[in-house]
Amino acid sequence: MHGASVSLRELGKSYGPVPAVERLAIDIRPGEFLSLLGPSGSGKTTLLMMVAGFERPDTGAIWIGDRNITQVAPNRRDIGMVFQRYALFPHMTVAENVAFPLRMRGFPKTRISQSVAEALSLVQLEGLEKRLPAQLSGGQQQRVAVARALVFEPAVLLMDEPLGALDKKLREQMQIEIKRLQQSLGITVIYVTHDQEEALTMSDRIAVLRDGYLEQVGSPADLYDAPATAFVADFIGKMNFLDGICRKLGADCLEVDLGRSGTIILPQQPVASAPPLQQGQRVRLAVRPERMKLDRHDDRKISGVIEAVIFAGASHTFLIRLAGGEIIHVQTQATHGGSLPQEGDRIGFVIPDDAVHVFPQAEC
Ligand SMILES: Nc1ncnc2c1ncn2[C@@H]1O[C@H](COP(=O)(O)OP(=O)(O)OP(=O)(O)O)[C@@H](O)[C@H]1O
Ligand SMILES: [Mg+2]
Structure with missing residues (x-):
């Protein structure tokens, strides 16, 4: 055969x-x-x-x-x-x-x-x-x-x-x-x-x-x-979505205004979209939960309040509510020892630049 x-x-x-x-x-x-x-x-x-x-x-x-x-x-x-x-x-x-x-x-x-x-x-x-x-x-x-x-x-x-x-x-x-x-x-x-x-x-x-x-x-x-x-x-895997508007659009920089939740600045335009993005265009950012990192310093540009912590054996998932009301999932490897952030804590997070996908909103 x-x-x-x-x-x-x-x-x-x-x-x-x-x-x-x-x-x-x-x-x-x-x-x-x-x-x-x-x-x-x-x-x-x-x-x-x-x-x-x-x-x-x-x-x-x-x-x-x-x-x-x-x-x-x-x-x-x-x-x-x-x-x-x-x-x-x-x-x-x-x-x-x-x-x-x-x-x-x-x-x-x-x-x-x-x-x-x-x-x-x-x-x-x-x-x-x-x-x-x-x-x-x-x-x-x-x-x-x-x-x-x-x-x-x-x-x-x-x-x-x-x-x-x-x-x-x-x-x-x-x-x-x-x-x-x-x-x-x-x-x-x-x-x-x-x-x-x-x-x-x-x-x-x-x-x-x-x-x-x-x-x-x-x-x-x-x-x-x-x-x-x-x-x-x-459709494939778990994904966080954040809707915003393209503010500044340089050859090597993209600034996305998330309204009350803050602003995300990406050093280069990590976009596979054709035609290219326009200033003022509505976009949807997508980031996998496991690509986000918690950062206890709450002076980050984007931060939120932990609504729930879900334990799933090898990993923890934090559900974080941003100022604009969006709920973001952040998944971290379970570690032994050390104190975990708790429900009600205010916390910032870091999103590696290469973890962000940008989609024009007309497509969404
Ligand atoms: N014999 C039929 N007569 C009329 N419409 C049909 C017929 N078979 C399928 N359709 C329609 O064609 C579309 C595609 O149906 P299809 O059965 O191929 O979907 P599917 O992806 O296999 O869905 P599922 O996951 O539910 O099996 C649907 O809108 C369905 O209502
Ligand atoms: Mg079928």
């Missing part, structure tokens, strides 16, 4: 007047694990259904390797699929469920039983061949669905929230199993989830969707460290 490249070229799909996916383009490498991440209704399932061939795109094309498969029937696309609900046939045994795609494709009986045995051993379900789906746990049913999707050795595997029905512990265990399977088979995976942690753990790259549009595609580190939009910044 080996993965193939998948090229989505300006794909678009509307349901009546409702646009579900709009001019979406992504090139996926052979053997890559790509996640589609976005809130409910952002077009993830629609996109996957078009790749699988169960929905017809209104515009654009889908290529697998050097084949344009836009018009090709689902069972001729060399694609396996695990659906949002496992969609096992309830009246068929485990072995019959897994054999189904091969029977559909007219494989000979001996070949079928050999491939079914291999697929079941791949997902560690040997011995359960004769059970019905209702006699399996959620995790086992999910494995059957994976075995059924892999049994005809497709070059590409599509998975639509395959772990959505499982509890957290089993979900984390299955994430590792799926990742291991994908790596050992070298298969290309397109994986839908609305769980950002799941996407960050499993993916080579993540495509963030919003209202049918691609907001950004990049590695987990790209999205975390250099979000292209305020939406991505908010």
Whole structure:
């Protein structure tokens, strides 16, 4: 088994007047694990259904390797699929469920039983061949669905929230199993989830969707460290936002007026925004909680009052209310000994210049 490249070229799909996916383009490498991440209704399932061939795109094309498969029937696309609900046939045994795609494709009986045995051993379900789906746990049913999707050795595997029905512990265990399977088979995976942690753990790259549009595609580190939009910044990981107005704008300096909360001066314009910022423009600053540092000297330009301290094992999170009313989260490593700032203390904080992302507010 080996993965193939998948090229989505300006794909678009509307349901009546409702646009579900709009001019979406992504090139996926052979053997890559790509996640589609976005809130409910952002077009993830629609996109996957078009790749699988169960929905017809209104515009654009889908290529697998050097084949344009836009018009090709689902069972001729060399694609396996695990659906949002496992969609096992309830009246068929485990072995019959897994054999189904091969029977559909007219494989000979001996070949079928050999491939079914291999697929079941791949997902560690040997011995359960004769059970019905209702006699399996959620995790086992999910494995059957994976075995059924892999049994005809497709070059590409599509998975639509395959772990959505499982509890957290089993979900984390299955994430590792799926990742291991994908790596050992070298298969290309397109994986839908609305769980950002799941996407960050499993993916080579993540495509963030919003209202049918691609907001950004990049590695987990790209999205975390250099979000292209305020939406991505908010969706991936925890983020503090501060709204303000650009006051002074020099070649090497940006001053942002936060109203009653103070002024932040950044020595250079750390902005990836095009077009460039204008004086007087409304901007949204974004800073990760773990990039902020507490500073007990309260003569800092920006300070606030600690509203709460949350202990979470390895770290503390301080919720600090600024003069303008914004609540900022500051996360620090837990230290032993020494006194921690307490609820009600006034405290300043330091924001390293390279920790600030600036977004023009029109985009927010
Ligand atoms: N068969 C359909 N008929 C009409 N509208 C549809 C249909 N399927 C999806 N839609 C609409 O298209 C948009 C995208 O839906 P889609 O199911 O692709 O979202 P999703 O990202 O998979 O969401 P979820 O996380 O809830 O599964 C939504 O606005 C949805 O209401
Ligand atoms: Mg969906």
